[in-house]
Amino acid sequence: MQVYQGLDVLTNKVPLYEQNGVPHHLLGTVSSDVEFTAKKFRDSAIPIISDILSRNRLPVIVGGTNYYIQAVVSSFLLDESVEDMSETYSRDHPGTEQTNHMPDILGDSCNYNYDLLKELDPVAANRIHPNNHRKINLYLSLYARSGVLPSKLYQGKAAENWGRVDNSSYRCCFICIDAALPVLDQYVEHRVDCMIDAGLLDEVYDIYNRNANYTLGLRQAIGVREFENFLQAYFSDRMDDEMSDSSDETLLKLSTRIDDKLFKENIRGILISSCDNPQKVMLEEAIDKVKANTRRLVRRQKRRVNQLQTLFGWNISYVDATEYISKKSDECWAVQVVGPAVKMIRSFLNKDDSNGRTLDGESKTSTDTVQRDLWTQYVCKACGDRILRGAHEWEQHKQGRGHRKRMLSLRKSQSSSPA
Secondary structure, three states, rough: OOOOOOHHHHOOOOOOOHOOOOOOOOOOOEEOOOOOOOHHHHHHHHHHHHHHHHHOOOOOOOOOOOHHHHHHHHHHHOOHHHHHHHHHHHHHHHOOOOOOOOOOOOOOOOOHHHHHHHHHOHHHHOOOOOOOHHHHHHHHHHHHHOOOOOHHHHHHHHHHHHHOOOOOOOOOOEEEEOHHHHHHHHHHHHHHHHHHOOOOOHHHHHHOOOOOOOHHHHHHHOOOOOEEEEEEEHHHHHHHHHHHHOOOHHHHHHHHHOOHHHHHHHHHHHHOOOOOOOOOOHHHHHHHHHHHHHHHHHHHHHHHHHHHHHHOOEEEEEEEEEHHHHHHHHHHHHHHHHHHHHHHHHHHOOOOOOOOOOOOOOOOOOOOOOOOOOOEEEEHHOOEEEEEEEEHHHHHHHHHHHHHHHHHHHHHHHOOOOO
16 A cells, blocks of 8 residues: 555655665555556566666565565466466467457446356356455456466466465565564554544545545555545535535535635544534544454454465564564664564575575475465355355364354254254
């Protein structure tokens, strides 16, 4: 989200005075309405990385969304690199006709659906969640362009190399700054409150557009869409008030622009008011949703990092920032986070590369990973028909506390039922 222009508080962009003379690339360079995919990030980042390496400097990729980092460092990455995959398939299967096999039912519509994908390619449909409309559209558009089923592309070398780094053009040092979940949850609560104080509501007000698509670009960020219902109600009330005071439509449009500053002040006033009116209740609920969705994101990212190790063979070193987050001590940060991280990087840069890679060389080693079953779809009836993708995700789900509690409750209810 930091590549987009705007929402500097919400996306936590590093201000210039904190960059300490270190060049930070791609910050605030993309229009907020553009869908900036992992492939676009890869295509933007690689020339910058190449330029940095040519000057004997060390590129540092900071995230963020791990899937985007994976797109940069992996030789193959499915879904976002369908053009590359199509070219790979064509080379491996000479004579394949690249014709349009998309049924007429699609026409020019973008409202592709999961049932259609299941009909065309049930194997590919089995790999993605029925509610993941972006990937459903991606798979169907891939088929429309190439005439090749997605499940056929995602086989052979492409599937073997997908997401791995032992075939990468780069030698990578992965460091994950982690902390205990209870501490991270407290940090999320505090951080959202700080963002509200720093002007988050003003940013959300400025980007609000009743007719905008909140599933694309910057508006899909956590901290934006949660306020949509409040802002709709807020503007509706304000417009009703102004319409009752003015019959001149031109004057009304002018006054709404002039009063933007006043409207923002009113929103802040609603939040700090002592009375629990409906608007304040809606605003507080929106803030609580931001906190809850951020906590969920933390858990998804933790699971994702674990998958990068177990499924893709990434060698990730961990730095524990639990004490720093708890104490907010500069000394703690220097000793327990910066110190260990610098030691890891120095060891990485100084180690003997006889069995590894140069920064732009080929890999001579590989990391063993668990068997990657990414195409089997599992449905957990006990958890309300929750859909899991792949054996690894299914096994993790079965070991989860929520699933085990539901299974225990289900067994108890079955044992207490009359024979």
